[in-house]
Amino acid sequence: MLGKLDDMPRVTLGHLPTPIEAMDNLAAALGRGGGLYVKRDDCTGLAFGGNKVRQLEFYLGEARSQGADVVLITGAVQSNFVRCAAAGAVRLGMDCHVQLEERVPGKSGEYRTSGNVLLDRMLGATIHSYPDGEDEEGADRRVHEIAGELKADGRKPYVVPLSPGHKPLGALGYVDAAREILGQIDSGGIHIDEIVVASGSGSTHAGLLFGLRALGSDIRVTGVCVRREAAIQKTRIADRCREIAELLEIAPAVRDDDVITMDEFLAPGYGLLNDAALRALDMAARYEALILDPVYTAKTMAATIARATETGPDHGIMFIHTGGNPGAFAYSESLTAALEKLRAGGIS
Numbered sequence: 001m002l003g004k005l006d007d008m009p010r011v012t013l014g015h016l017p018t019p020i021e022a023m024d025n026l027a028a029a030l031g032r033g034g035g036l037y038v039k040r041d042d043c044t045g046l047a048f049g050g051n052k053v054r055q056l057e058f059y060l061g062e063a064r065s066q067g068a069d070v071v072l073i074t075g076a077v078q079s080n081f082v083r084c085a086a087a088g089a090v091r092l093g094m095d096c097h098v099q100l101e102e103r104v105p106g107k108s109g110e111y112r113t114s115g116n117v118l119l120d121r122m123l124g125a126t127i128h129s130y131p132d133g134e135d136e137e138g139a140d141r142r143v144h145e146i147a148g149e150l151k152a153d154g155r156k157p158y159v160v161p162l163s164p165g166h167k168p169l170g171a172l173g174y175v176d177a178a179r180e181i182l183g184q185i186d187s188g189g190i191h192i193d194e195i196v197v198a199s200g201s202g203s204t205h206a207g208l209l210f211g212l213r214a215l216g217s218d219i220r221v222t223g224v225c226v227r228r229e230a231a232i233q234k235t236r237i238a239d240r241c242r243e244i245a246e247l248l249e250i251a252p253a254v255r256d257d258d259v260i261t262m263d264e265f266l267a268p269g270y271g272l273l274n275d276a277a278l279r280a281l282d283m284a285a286r287y288e289a290l291i292l293d294p295v296y297t298a299k300t301m302a303a304t305i306a307r308a309t310e311t312g313p314d315h316g317i318m319f320i321h322t323g324g325n326p327g328a329f330a331y332s333e334s335l336t337a338a339l340e341k342l343r344a345g346g347i348s
């Protein structure tokens with residue numbers, strides 16, 4: 001049913017399967033009698049884990065099958081993908097070059113030294129800077145230039161791609177996660193009507209949606225926009241789903257009108273917190289001891305809370321905790337101030 005999925009080159013990096021836990025304290029705080037769950041993909045293990053570990057099992061599987069000896073990747077300064085790639089390269093005995101893009105305006109100090117950047121350094125990655133802001137294609141072009149320079153020096157580089165149009169290997173990690181989730185909810189007797197997940201590059205969202213539909217599940221998948229507005233992201237996910245079908249050589253399982261994207265919690269933009277996301281981060285920590293990050297999971301939790309409030313306990317909702325925890329430390333000053341203000345009642 002999942003075509004060539006199990007024949008694709010893959011390496012083992014993650015601690016899988018990750019647990020599913022009930023969020024009963026949060027459900028009670030929201031006035032629901034339950035029906036709220038979290039898929040703990042923050043617990044995938046590799047160097048603080050997160051969703052990118054599942055994706056890298058396929059990218060680095062391809063890298064190894066090509067005989068690569070150095071991995072290159074580009075991402076935001078506080079990218080979790082970059083940190084996980086650096087960690088995966090270490091595990092496979094490869095070098096890693098990372099390019100950090102200045103996507104988030106107005107940041108300095110701890111944003112450039114703490115959190116994921118500190119981990120990139122600890123993992124021994126060679127760090128390059130891409131000073132332009134949002135420029136996905138330009139950043140990809142530059143990382144390929146660096147790969148060309150390494151090749152000229154006799155190395156065998158592998159670039160983990162990010163911009164649209166590349167083979168959706170990362171999404172396969174979440175096609176597989178859909179299979180894992182369906183198995184777990186079936187054996188655990190858990191009722192799920194809706195999954196809420198961050199939608200950035202879209203690999204997680206598209207992979208999950210595709211995997212569920214290909215396996216005959218009609219669980220709603222709500223993609224929470226963290227980088228682009230809903231209409232643009234919807235097209236991106238629909239395209240990605242078609243590319244997954246091609247890669248796996250199976251029928252397109254996802255109709256375009258089945259792609260749901262929600263951008264209510266995106267403002268003021270990528271990597272910048274808003275009040276609803278701050279409240280969600282605060283509630284997740286205080287009611288469930290779940291540590292969220294300001295860029296991805298706090299906004300996704302804000303959407304989960306909104307959906308949980310709009311629906312009753314019979315509507316089972318699963319929040320995918322995609323990790324990103326180290327990112328919280330890169331925002332420690334602004335987060336501390338914001339949490340103090342929130343808890344003093346200064347944010348309604």
Ligand SMILES: Cc1ncc(COP(=O)(O)O)c(C=O)c1O
Binds near residue numbers: 079200293
């Ligand atoms: C913690 C975290 N959650 C969610 C996402 C979004 O995942 P995707 O890029 O697959 O849409 C990312 C992307 O970097 C991430 O780091």
